[in-house]
Amino acid sequence: MAIDSIGTVVNNGSASLQARNTIDQEGFIKLFLSQLQFQDPLEPVDNREFLAQLAQFSNLEQSRQLGINMEGMLTMESSSQALALLSRAVDVVQVTGGNIAGTVAAVQFTNTGPELTINTAAGVLTGVRLPQVSLVKP
Structure with missing residues (x-):
């Protein structure tokens, strides 16, 4: 959801481009499990690489939660600005x-x-x- 505030510039079309270039939590899990399922049994994924991918997953989830919280704060600020008018x-x-x-x-x-x-x-x-x-x- 786009959040407006007084004096902002509206940029149409960028939300759809951003949505195509991002992956959500479910998509990451599917990709990760596919990688594990189809890995070469003679050259399995290194433990360090496996842990790095898990850390990336953790960072992804934290970023998603931060985005949700930020959107909520922006919605409240936009509402506050409107009521002040x-x-x-x-x-x-x-x-x-x-x-x-x-x-x-x-x-x-x-x-x-x-x-x-x-x-x-x-x-x-x-x-x-x-x-x-x-x-x-x-």
């Missing part, structure tokens, strides 16, 4: 390229992150993401 005057970058001023009236939490509802002079904007907020006025 309630009743605040903001400028929002529109798709057409211009800025529009308004006041944050509501925050909705979705699977993709918080979305703001902003009251403007021209009407109500819904579904505004945090990266679209270009200025928070005092």
